[in-house]
Amino acid sequence: MNYPFWDVPVLSGGGVIGLIAVYHLLIALFAVGGGLYLPIAERKAIREGREDWLRVLRRHAKFFLVLTAAFGTTSGVGIWFAIGLANPEATSTLIHNFVFGWAIEYVFFIVELTMAAAYYYTWDKIDRGLHLKIGYIYAASSFLTLVIINGILTFMLTPGETWLSVAGSGNEASVFWYAFFNPTYFPSLVIRTLIAWSLAGIWALVTASRIDGFAYPGLKKQIISWSAKWLIPAFVLVPFCFLWYLAMVPESNRQLLDLGISTIGQGTFTQVTRSALITVMTSATIIALVYFVAVRNSRSFNLGWAISILLLALAATGATEQAREMLRKPYVIGDFMYSNGVRKYEVAKFNSEGYLAHSIWKSKDTSSMTDVDRGELMFRGQCGACHTQTGYRGMSVLLKDRDERSIENIVGMLHAYNDDSPYRKYMPPLVGKDDEMKALVAYLKTLPAKPAK
Amino acid sequence: MDASLSQEPNRGRRTLAAAIYGWVDERLDLTGLIAHAREKAVPEHRHSFWYYWGGISLFFFVVQVLSGILLLVYYRPGPEAYESVRQITYDIQFGWLIRSAHSWSANLMVLAVFVHMFSVFFMRAYRKPREFGWWTGLILLGLTLVFGFSGYLLPMDDLAYFATKVGLEIPAAIPLVGTLVTEIVRGGPEITDVTIQRFFALHVVILPFLYLPFLAIHVWLVQKHGNALPPSEEAKPEPERRSIRFFPDFFAKDMGMWLLSLNILAILASLFPWQLGPQADELAAAPQGIHPEWYFMSQFQILKVFGRWFPGAVGEFLGIGLFTAGLIIWAVIPFIDSRSASGSRARTAFYIGLAALLGLIAITIWGYWEL
Amino acid sequence: MINESTIKEIISSQGEDEPEGEDMSRRSFLWMGAGAIGAVYIGAIGYPVYRYLATPAERAAQAAAVTQTTLDGADKLPVNTALMFKFGTKPAMLIRHADGTFSAFNAVCTHLGCTVAYDTAAAKITCACHGGEYDPTSGSNLAGPPPKPLTRFNVEVQDGRVTVARA
Numbered sequence: 001m002n003y004p005f006w007d008v009p010v011l012s013g014g015g016v017i018g019l020i021a022v023y024h025l026l027i028a029l030f031a032v033g034g035g036l037y038l039p040i041a042e043r044k045a046i047r048e049g050r051e052d053w054l055r056v057l058r059r060h061a062k063f064f065l066v067l068t069a070a071f072g073t074t075s076g077v078g079i080w081f082a083i084g085l086a087n088p089e090a091t092s093t094l095i096h097n098f099v100f101g102w103a104i105e106y107v108f109f110i111v112e113l114t115m116a117a118a119y120y121y122t123w124d125k126i127d128r129g130l131h132l133k134i135g136y137i138y139a140a141s142s143f144l145t146l147v148i149i150n151g152i153l154t155f156m157l158t159p160g161e162t163w164l165s166v167a168g169s170g171n172e173a174s175v176f177w178y179a180f181f182n183p184t185y186f187p188s189l190v191i192r193t194l195i196a197w198s199l200a201g202i203w204a205l206v207t208a209s210r211i212d213g214f215a216y217p218g219l220k221k222q223i224i225s226w227s228a229k230w231l232i233p234a235f236v237l238v239p240f241c242f243l244w245y246l247a248m249v250p251e252s253n254r255q256l257l258d259l260g261i262s263t264i265g266q267g268t269f270t271q272v273t274r275s276a277l278i279t280v281m282t283s284a285t286i287i288a289l290v291y292f293v294a295v296r297n298s299r300s301f302n303l304g305w306a307i308s309i310l311l312l313a314l315a316a317t318g319a320t321e322q323a324r325e326m327l328r329k330p331y332v333i334g335d336f337m338y339s340n341g342v343r344k345y346e347v348a349k350f351n352s353e354g355y356l357a358h359s360i361w362k363s364k365d366t367s368s369m370t371d372v373d374r375g376e377l378m379f380r381g382q383c384g385a386c387h388t389q390t391g392y393r394g395m396s397v398l399l400k401d402r403d404e405r406s407i408e409n410i411v412g413m414l415h416a417y418n419d420d421s422p423y424r425k426y427m428p429p430l431v432g433k434d435d436e437m438k439a440l441v442a443y444l445k446t447l448p449a450k451p452a453k
Numbered sequence: 454m455d456a457s458l459s460q461e462p463n464r465g466r467r468t469l470a471a472a473i474y475g476w477v478d479e480r481l482d483l484t485g486l487i488a489h490a491r492e493k494a495v496p497e498h499r500h501s502f503w504y505y506w507g508g509i510s511l512f513f514f515v516v517q518v519l520s521g522i523l524l525l526v527y528y529r530p531g532p533e534a535y536e537s538v539r540q541i542t543y544d545i546q547f548g549w550l551i552r553s554a555h556s557w558s559a560n561l562m563v564l565a566v567f568v569h570m571f572s573v574f575f576m577r578a579y580r581k582p583r584e585f586g587w588w589t590g591l592i593l594l595g596l597t598l599v600f601g602f603s604g605y606l607l608p609m610d611d612l613a614y615f616a617t618k619v620g621l622e623i624p625a626a627i628p629l630v631g632t633l634v635t636e637i638v639r640g641g642p643e644i645t646d647v648t649i650q651r652f653f654a655l656h657v658v659i660l661p662f663l664y665l666p667f668l669a670i671h672v673w674l675v676q677k678h679g680n681a682l683p684p685s686e687e688a689k690p691e692p693e694r695r696s697i698r699f700f701p702d703f704f705a706k707d708m709g710m711w712l713l714s715l716n717i718l719a720i721l722a723s724l725f726p727w728q729l730g731p732q733a734d735e736l737a738a739a740p741q742g743i744h745p746e747w748y749f750m751s752q753f754q755i756l757k758v759f760g761r762w763f764p765g766a767v768g769e770f771l772g773i774g775l776f777t778a779g780l781i782i783w784a785v786i787p788f789i790d791s792r793s794a795s796g797s798r799a800r801t802a803f804y805i806g807l808a809a810l811l812g813l814i815a816i817t818i819w820g821y822w823e824l
Numbered sequence: 825m826i827n828e829s830t831i832k833e834i835i836s837s838q839g840e841d842e843p844e845g846e847d848m849s850r851r852s853f854l855w856m857g858a859g860a861i862g863a864v865y866i867g868a869i870g871y872p873v874y875r876y877l878a879t880p881a882e883r884a885a886q887a888a889a890v891t892q893t894t895l896d897g898a899d900k901l902p903v904n905t906a907l908m909f910k911f912g913t914k915p916a917m918l919i920r921h922a923d924g925t926f927s928a929f930n931a932v933c934t935h936l937g938c939t940v941a942y943d944t945a946a947a948k949i950t951c952a953c954h955g956g957e958y959d960p961t962s963g964s965n966l967a968g969p970p971p972k973p974l975t976r977f978n979v980e981v982q983d984g985r986v987t988v989a990r991a
Contacts, residue, residue, distance in 0.1 A: 214695055235857070274723045277868060281719055284864040285712045287857065292705040300497050300697050305706075308713055315720060523876060545879045547872035719868070 003361050005341075005384035006085035010391030013086025013384070018325070020082055022318040024075035026199070026310075028146075029192065029317075031068040031112070033200030035142040037230065038064065038119070039135030041204075044226075046128055052219050058123050060207040065120045067203075069113055087385060089341035090156075090332040097163075097172050097179055098152050105148040111141040146196065150189045151180035157328050158183045158250065159336055167336050168345055187245035194234040194241065195317075201230025202286070202313050205294055209306035213299035221298040228295050235287055250334070253327050255425065275323035282316040329426040332385075338428030340385045347431050355381065355432035375443025378436055382428075389447060399448040411441050490700035493679065497695045500683045503572035504703075505710045507675065510569050512711045513562035514668075516718065517600075520555040521657065528607070530653035532646045535732045538608040542729045553722035559601055561718060563748045566597050574806045577790065577799065578681035584787040586678065589671040591784055596664045598748060603656040605746055609649060612740070614733030617644055620745035623752050626769035643735065684795050742824035751813050752776060754820035783809065888912045892989035899984050906942030911988060915939050916977065918986065919960050922947070928988045929963050930975035940974070949974065 006013040038061055045053035084091045095102075115138035122131055159167070162178035172179070204227035211220040246254060289309050294301045332339045342350065350358060356366050356374065359381055366374050379387075383395075390396045399407060413421055415437050417429035430437065478484050495504065527545055529537040541548035570590060573579065579587035606617040621644075625635040640647035686694060697703055745753050759772035782789075782805060790802035875882075890912035898918055901907055907918040908931065915931040919942055929949070933940050938953035942960065949958040956968035963974035980987045 278720055278723065280864055281868050282716055284861045285716050288712055288861050289709050291854075291857070293709040297697070297702050297705055300501075300702070300706075304502060305709070312713070312716060315716070523873065526877065546875040546882075548876060548879075550872050551876055 003088035005087070005380060007380060007384060008086075009388060012386065012388045012392045013082070014386060015392045017079065017082045017086055018318075018322065020075055020078045022314065022321055024072065024079055025317055025321060026314055027067055027072035028076065029196040030064075030199045030203050031072050031116075032142050032146050032193070033196035033198070033230070034064050034068070034203060035112075035116075035135075035139035036197070037200035037204060037227075039132055039139055041226070042135060043132055046132075052216070053223065056207065056211065056219070056223055058120075059210075060204060061120045061123065063207055064203075065116050069116055073113070087332060087341060089343075090337055093333055093337060094152060094156075097155070097176065100173075100176065101148055101152055101180065105145050108141045108144040108148065112138060112145060115141060143193075146192060147189065150192060151182070151185060154184040154188045155179050155182050156333050157253070157324070158248065159334050164335055168343065183248045184245060187241055187248055191238060191241045191245060194238055198231040198234035199313065201227045202290075202309055204230070205290070205301075206303070206306040206310060209294075209301050209303045213301065217299050220301070224294050224298045224301060228290050231287065231290055235283075238283075249327065252425070253329075253334075275319040275326070278319040279316050279323065282312045282319070286312050286316065326426075330424065330428045340382045340428050342382070342428060342431055347429060350431035351433065353433075355436055371439040371442035372446060373443075374436065375439040375441070378430075378432060378440040379443055382430060382432075382440075395444065395447045399444060402448065404445050407444050408441050411437055411444065487700065490704070491698055493699035494696035495680050495699050495703040496682055496686060497697045498683070498686050500572075500576065500685070503568075503576065504680055505707060506565055506569035506572055508707045509710055509714050510562060510565040511668075511672075512714050513558045513565055513718075516554065516558040516715075517562060518661075520551055520558065523551050524555055525657065530607070530646075530650050534607060534646070534649050535609040538610075538729060542727075549726050550722060553725075553727040554718060556727040557721045557725075558718055559604060560747075561714070561721075563597060563601055565714075566594055567748075570594060571806065571810055573681075574786070575803070576681055576683040577802065578683075579787045580681075580790065581787070583674070583678050583681060586671060586674040587787055588784065589667050589674065592667050593664065593671060596660055596667070600656065600660050600664075601746060601748060603652040603660070606644070606649065606652050607656065608729060609733050610730035611733045611737065612730045612743075614644060614735070615739045615743040616745050617648075618739075619743055619753065620749055623745075623749065623756060626756055626773050628766070628770050628773065631769075631773075644733075684799070688795075744820065744824060747817065747821075750820040751816040754816050754823070757820075757823075779809065884913050888914070892987055895986045895988065897984060898986035899981050904944055904947065908939075909988075911977070916988065917942060917949075918979070918988065919949075921961065926979040926981065926986060927961055927963070928977040928979045929958075930977070932974075933970060934965070934972040934974065935968070935970045 006016075008016055011019075038057065041057055042054065044050075045057060080091075115134055119131070119134050119138055122134065155163075160178055160182040162175050163172060163182070166172055166175055205224060208220060208223045208227060211223070213220040286309055289305070289312070293305050294309070328334065328339070330338055332341070335344065337343050346358075356362060356377060359377070361381075362377050366377065369377075387393045387395055387398075402410070411430060414423055414427060414430040415432075417424060430440065432440070474483070495501075524541065527537055527541050527548065528534070538552070541552055543549070573587070573590065602617075602620060605620075606613050621635050621639060624638065625631045627634065636642060638651065640651045682694070744750060755775060756769065756772040759768040759775075762768060763771055786802055786805065789805075790798045792798055893909070893911055895907070895909060895918065898907055901918065901920045903920050903924060904922050905920060907920075909916055909918065911930065916928060917931040917940070918926060918928045920926055929940075931940050932938075933951040933953065933956055935951065935954055935956050938951050940949050940951045940956070940958065942948075943950045947960055948966070949960050949963075950956070951958075951968070951970070954969050956970040957966045958964065958970065958974050959966055963976045965971070965973050976991055977988045978991050980989070
């Protein structure tokens, strides 16, 4: 292990990634969908001679440019900073495999940004045909960034047999395209495209809500009705695509979905299932609100409603992404690297030679340290990816009602990692020599919240 | 049989539906009701957002009734109270979800009722002819708070026990009759299963029995007088005022608000399920910083600081007196600000409202700060 | 390019009062959409509520699905007596005959569902409700109204434990 985990109190590194990622996704998918929305709407307006539409679209283009170029790009870079800190081993694997992919994406990204700026600033200044072409180039390049990044994101859940057969050999990059076009690549690409398409409609409603519906009722009604139609493809097709996606997910991960239903048996759904249900519910609400409040009541549809719909979209996106991340457990890269950065093939080595002996990041000699201090190093190395001491998935709460004996038991269970262990489904094994396990237990015993006096 | 029924199934279905509608319509005059709803107009302006809060409060009340009925299926008041809530939370399938929905919805309802009250106040919607709407609203608010207080004890975990214990200090501070009234409510000097039984009767029988008629009057009054215009709209000449039809336009948005509320509730209840603490033990020391629910925090804090400044019965008397005086002013505000035009009396009312709102928020924050 | 009058013209030509030309396919699509959304809500709320209310029934079904149960120390049961116990959710009886062998039955009378008892004096299983009688070894209905024999369980004795299992 080359690096420790980024110790973020309360939130955990994963939480930081999650917050940035959901925010980024809402804008990035809008950049893709909106890239198509603008030129298509512009073309329609020009053909049908709707000058009033063009004014609204120009305002939308400005809003679009500011949102995607300023907030979208910075948050995108933010994700890379965050994942590099929060899960360095996984990031390193991704870079070793996909550095070429990122290079391609970067090219499209530069084209995309340039065209977005050109599109807005040349409005009414150049020939309309040429202006439209700029719009389409923007749309194509921004869609291609999705095409690329989708390969890398889906790789993490399903790297595919071919890549796994060379994983760890140093020749991983030779099977780049197998890893890229992995089993979940296409269903995921279709779903993301559909979502991008519908987000373009939702963000267009934000712009449309600013039109004074009492002064321009016809214009507002038309733009809202036309934008609302952008939600239809996703509404009709996403449920089917989701089944297709699930069919491509390995059986073991799929089991995680109904873990709550079948094994715990109390109806205490796992987070994955709860998140998925929230996605379904919020999506249904979005459709209902868009139809009944926006389309049927266009005149008085205001910014507050548009923002509410946007926040529902945020909840739906956030819940979906969380479900997708959780689905990957116990791995960060499917069947190759556990979520705490331990590679599957390293487990035996760490168990016999010691985990801390292979942790380059701890500078001091650990032999003279107390058990508790060494245990803390173990915790930071192996637990910190998902757990904090007192915050998100905090150990002080999780261990609250456990006595010392049961802390030993649970560490022992995670270390043994037997085939029938229920934890296998979502937690990685704890690796290390017996004395390291003892040290970890000693540290964990210091964490449970003491009852208030 | 009608020949068209077999030839054109679609048309047949429609005539059947029309026949049923016609049958009901003849007796209940649905057409007249819908026509009336279509004629009704709801003002549309910058402050229209606040019109939805009464409906949102009503939605959470409906959730309370339905989830409460579901909890009744397994809840057992008396000595087994804690055990039955434990079963609901950990044993019965989805019991945790129903209970979380009930608890979250209770808090959201209190919040919505407060927002509704202050928005009505600042729109000066208590003026003639809406005084009775204001008073029934205050009664409903009071009942809502008692609902919250009585429901909080029912799980009988340690938080519920101690929060109720300190919460009952508020009525106990009433001069002369306080102790007596409190002991009647509590069923003795200490909180026991007798108290649970009483609170249960209060929570599921007495309070709904009182609440529903006032709710009916309140809603009927809104329907009778329509939505009040805020002063900024009243100032506009008639032709510049905008409005939308109650049905289907406002109704669709109102239902949209209900859906939004349902989504917020679902997210809170499923991702942040309500916890159940250890069983209450009257011999155990109270946990640090024990306090009543957030909506009683201001009263609790006022009693606390008055008790500190004026030890003994004087402090209690002053604390309760301050609250009672505030409540009386709040109730008679339609008389203080009775003119329709905006004048100095309207300004006075506005400052009273502002003082009440900021005061409540500040004292509540102060209370949490001191824990 | 655009002046105020053209805008006004466009607006006036696109008033709110455009005819509601909803053809059947559009209408049925909307109905389908509304139905789908409604189904999502009914499912998301109805499923947990159903499971919540059905829990006791499900538990009972699980308990009834019990195929065997172990009775500790039942081998010390005196001869010519019976031990009543619960098999799943239903009452059952273990009888020790005079020769020391065991028989076990579902103790629900096949007539109207009363719980039967072992009559030590007559060495018979009797039902107090309507006077039904059963054979204590085979469970066959000897007298009275019972239409069928009692359901018999297999009994196995090992290391001081008596295991009763569904036949």
